[in-house]
Amino acid sequence: xxxxxxxxxxxxxxxxxxxxxxxxxxxxxxxxxxxxxxxxxxxxxxxxxxxxxxxxxxxxxxxxxxxxxxxxxxxxxxxxxxxxxxxxxxxxxxxxxxxxxxxxxxxxxxxxxxxxxxxxxxxxxxxxxxxxxxxxxxxxxxxxxxxxxxxxxxxxxxxxxxxxxxxxxxxxxxxxxxxxxxxxxxxxxxxxxxxx
Numbered sequence: 001x002x003x004x005x006x007x008x009x010x011x012x013x014x015x016x017x018x019x020x021x022x023x024x025x026x027x028x029x030x031x032x033x034x035x036x037x038x039x040x041x042x043x044x045x046x047x048x049x050x051x052x053x054x055x056x057x058x059x060x061x062x063x064x065x066x067x068x069x070x071x072x073x074x075x076x077x078x079x080x081x082x083x084x085x086x087x088x089x090x091x092x093x094x095x096x097x098x099x100x101x102x103x104x105x106x107x108x109x110x111x112x113x114x115x116x117x118x119x120x121x122x123x124x125x126x127x128x129x130x131x132x133x134x135x136x137x138x139x140x141x142x143x144x145x146x147x148x149x150x151x152x153x154x155x156x157x158x159x160x161x162x163x164x165x166x167x168x169x170x171x172x173x174x175x176x177x178x179x180x181x182x183x184x185x186x187x188x189x190x191x192x193x194x195x196x
Contacts, residue, residue, distance in 0.1 A: 002033025016082025019048035069099020079111025155181030
């Protein structure tokens with residue numbers, strides 16, 4: 001039996017997502033039996049980015065107008081610079097992500113994806129990695145930043161860049177298969193004061 005049979009995974013993304021960071025993990029999730037749905041700020045399609053230019057589109061399965069975190073078991077946040085920058089400024093996107101962080105559901109995020117997590121307070125007290133330019137942002141948000149291809153902390157899986165996707169996929173599948181991680185600790189962590 002596939003490791004993620006019956007699991008529903010939300011992939012939160014919008015225009016400017018890094019194509020490989022959405023497509024690769026989505027295929028890995030589906031290969032293990034998960035139902036992976038693209039959730040976005042709008043209906044229709046969103047445009048991908050690859051290296052230095054626009055690169056194809058993916059179909060949006062649900063808009064944030066109707067998507068509910070409680071309908072999913074796990075969350076994937078792909079990177080790309082534009083994608084998480086737009087998401088972190090959208091109140092509905094932040095509330096959607098909080099639905100996962102507050103309930104202790106597993107989350108995977110790569111490259112610039114953790115920018116969105118910063119807005120929820122969820123990275124405070126966590127050990128994470130990301131694209132190197134986010135190091136200061138994550139540290140200022142109370143996270144411990146490390147330079148490794150993949151980092152796992154209480155159901156949160158983070159990776160640095162497209163080259164790390166195989167490592168991300170492996171850990172993401174493990175964490176998603178484990179299911180909910182201590183929701184009470186997740187809520188407490190988000191309300192704790194940042195380190196000075």
